Amino acid sequence: MDWLNIRREFPALERWTYLNTATYGQVPRRAVEAMARHSQQRDELASTNFLDWYTDADRMRASIARLIHAEPTDIAFVPNAAAALSIVLAGLAPAPGDNIVTLDDEFPNYLYQGSARKVPWAQFYDSVDDRTRLVAFSEVNYATGFRPPLTDIVKFLGARGVPLFLDGSQSVGALTFDVRKTPVDVLVAHGYKWLMSPTGAGFMYVSPAFRKKLPPNIIGWRSHHDWRNVDRLHSGTPEFKDAAEKYEGGGLPFHLLYAMEASVNWMLEIGPEAIERRVMDVANSARSMLSGLGAQVNDASSQIVIAGFPTAKSFDASSTARALREQKVVVAARHGRLRVSPHFYNDDEDLERLESALKKLL
Numbered sequence: 001m002d003w004l005n006i007r008r009e010f011p012a013l014e015r016w017t018y019l020n021t022a023t024y025g026q027v028p029r030r031a032v033e034a035m036a037r038h039s040q041q042r043d044e045l046a047s048t049n050f051l052d053w054y055t056d057a058d059r060m061r062a063s064i065a066r067l068i069h070a071e072p073t074d075i076a077f078v079p080n081a082a083a084a085l086s087i088v089l090a091g092l093a094p095a096p097g098d099n100i101v102t103l104d105d106e107f108p109n110y111l112y113q114g115s116a117r118k119v120p121w122a123q124f125y126d127s128v129d130d131r132t133r134l135v136a137f138s139e140v141n142y143a144t145g146f147r148p149p150l151t152d153i154v155k156f157l158g159a160r161g162v163p164l165f166l167d168g169s170q171s172v173g174a175l176t177f178d179v180r181k182t183p184v185d186v187l188v189a190h191g192y193k194w195l196m197s198p199t200g201a202g203f204m205y206v207s208p209a210f211r212k213k214l215p216p217n218i219i220g221w222r223s224h225h226d227w228r229n230v231d232r233l234h235s236g237t238p239e240f241k242d243a244a245e246k247y248e249g250g251g252l253p254f255h256l257l258y259a260m261e262a263s264v265n266w267m268l269e270i271g272p273e274a275i276e277r278r279v280m281d282v283a284n285s286a287r288s289m290l291s292g293l294g295a296q297v298n299d300a301s302s303q304i305v306i307a308g309f310p311t312a313k314s315f316d317a318s319s320t321a322r323a324l325r326e327q328k329v330v331v332a333a334r335h336g337r338l339r340v341s342p343h344f345y346n347d348d349e350d351l352e353r354l355e356s357a358l359k360k361l362l
Contacts, residue, residue, distance in 0.1 A: 001274055007345050009266075017329040017353045019286070022142060022170055022304050022341035025196040030266060031259035035198075038258045051228060053254050060261045061245075064203050066268055068187065069178040076204045076244035077252055081169050082109050084188040084204040085136065087247055088165055089113065090217040094133045101127050101135045105144060107167070110136050121148065128162060136165040140175070143334040145304035150182050158183075163210055169193055169202075173263075174279045174303050174343060176272045185210040191256075194343065196263040201256035206244040216240060220249035275344045279303045282342040282351070289355050290340070293362060305340040312362050320361055329357045 007013055009028035018026060041049075061072040078084045094100065094115050102110035104118040111118055119127040128135065135157055140147055150166070157164050163185040168177060172187070173194030179187060187205040191197030206214065221227060223246065224238035240246040267275060283303040290297050295307035309315040317333035324331060331354070332339040342350070 001270065001278070003278065003344070003347060006270070007347065010345050013345060015328060017350045019340050019342050019346060019350060019354060020330045020332050021174070021193055021343040022339060023193070023332050025173070025193050025343060026345060027196055027198060027259065028263060028266065031197065031262040034258040034262040035255045038255055051230070054228070054252070056261075057252055057254075057257060060257055060264075061203075063261055063264045063268065067177075067264055067272060068172065068205060069180050070205050073243040073245070074179075074205050074207065076206065076247040077257060078188065078190075078202045078204045078247075079200045079253070080190040080202050081167050081188045084186070084202070085109055085113075085165065085167075087204070087217060088134065088186055088214065091214040092133050092163075098131050098133045099129075101132050103137050103141070103148075105141060105146075106137055107142050109167070121146070124148075124153075125156060128157070128160065132160075132162050134163055134165055136167070138167040138170055139172075139177070140170040140302045140304055142170050142304070143306070143339070145298040145302040145306050147301045150184075154182055154184065163213075170304065171302075173267065174276065176276050179205060179207070183207065191260045191263070195260060195267075196343075197260035198256045200253050201260040204244065204247065206247065208242075211242065211244060211246075214247075216246045216249070218247060218249035222251075223249055270344070278344040279342065282344075282346050282348075283340075285348065286340050286342060286351055286354075289351055290338075290358075293355070293358055295338075303341065305342075306334070306337050307340065308337040309362065315362070320358075323361055324354070324357055327357050329354055 009030065010026040012018060012026055058072060061075040064075050065072045098115060099117040100113055100115050101117050101119060104120055110116060117127055137148065154164060165186045166184045168187050168189040170193065172189040185207050189195060190202035192199045216223060221233060223240060224234040225241045226234055280303055283305050284300050286305045287297045287300060290307040294311050295309050298306040317336050317338050320338060321331055321333040
C-alpha cells in the first residue's frame with residue numbers, strides 16, 4: 001500500500017504533525033471535492049433534481065452497510081451519536097424505576113442520561129437486572145482506550161433480552177466491525193472522527209429485529225412509505241417502511257453525506273483490514289516510543305494510546321498538549337493524561353516529531 005501517496009490527500013499534514021483523530025479526523029481532498037460537486041450541481045440544475053439526491057442517499061447506505069457487513073435497509077443517517085441515543089431512548093420510553101447501564105468513565109452522552117446506572121467495568125455483569133431497558137457504551141473508550149469484550153457481552157445480554165446500543169464513533173473507520181459476527185441492536189458512529197467526514201454526518205445501524213420493537217419518534221414528511229410521491233404527499237397517519245430510514249423523518253444534509261460517502265468508498269477501496277493493520281501498527285509504535293520516555297501506557301487492544309508520566313516532575317497533560325500544539329504537534333489531554341490517536345494517514349516521521357518535542361518538554 002502506497003501510504004505516502006495516501007497521505008497527500010490531507011493538506012493539513014503538510015504543515016502539522018496531527019495525532020488527534022479521536023477528536024477530529026482529517027477530511028481528505030476527495031470528500032471536499034464531493035461537496036463542491038454537489039454545490040455546483042445545485043447551481044446548474046437549480047435543485048430541480050432533489051429526488052435524485054435521495055436515490056444517491058440509498059447508494060450511500062449501501063457503502064456504509066458494506067463497511068460493517070450490514071444491509072442498506074439497516075442504515076439511517078443521523079447528525080451525531082447523541083441524536084441516535086435520543087431516538088432510541090425516546091422509542092423505548094423507560095418507565096420510572098427502569099435503568100440504562102453504562103460504564104462510569106464513558107463519554108458524557110451516556111453519563112448525562114437521567115436513568116443511567118454508571119458502573120465500573122468490574123461490576124458490569126452484576127449491574128444488569130430485570131429493570132434494565134438498555135445497555136449503552138462505546139466500542140473504544142474515548143479517555144482510556146478500553147475495549148469491552150463484545151462477544152461475551154452480546155451473548156450475556158441476548159440471553160436476558162436486553163438491547164445493546166454500541167457507540168462506534170471511536171472505532172468505526174479505524175477498526176473493522178461485522179454486525180453478523182457481533183450482532184448488536186444499534187451501532188452508531190458520527191463521522192467526523194475516524195470516518196474522516198464533516199461534522200453533522202453520521203449513521204445509525206438498527207438491526208431488523210430491533211426495528212420491530214423501536215417505533216420512530218422523529219416524524220416528518222419522509223415518514224410515510226410513499227414519501228417520494230411529492231406531487232401528492234400523504235396527509236393521514238404515516239405508514240412506516242420496515243427500514244431504518246423511518247427514523248430520519250425529514251430532509252438530509254446532502255453536502256455532508258456526499259463527503260462521507262467519498263471517504264467511506266475510499267476506505268473500502270483501500271481495504272478495512274489493511275487500514276486496521278496500519279492504524280494498530282502506528283498506535284503500537286507510539287506506545288513503544290512513549291514507554292521509552294517513561295510513560296505508563298494502556299494495553300494494545302485499541303488504536304487510542306493513553307500515556308501518563310508519573311515520574312515526570314510537575315507533569316500537566318493539558319499544558320503539555322498546548323505546548324506541543326505551539327510546535328504544530330497535535331495530541332489531546334484527557335483526565336490528566338496524554339491521548340495519542342493516529343489514523344492510517346500517520347507514519348513514523350509523525351511519531352519521531354512527537355518524540356523529539358516531548359523530550360524537550362519532559
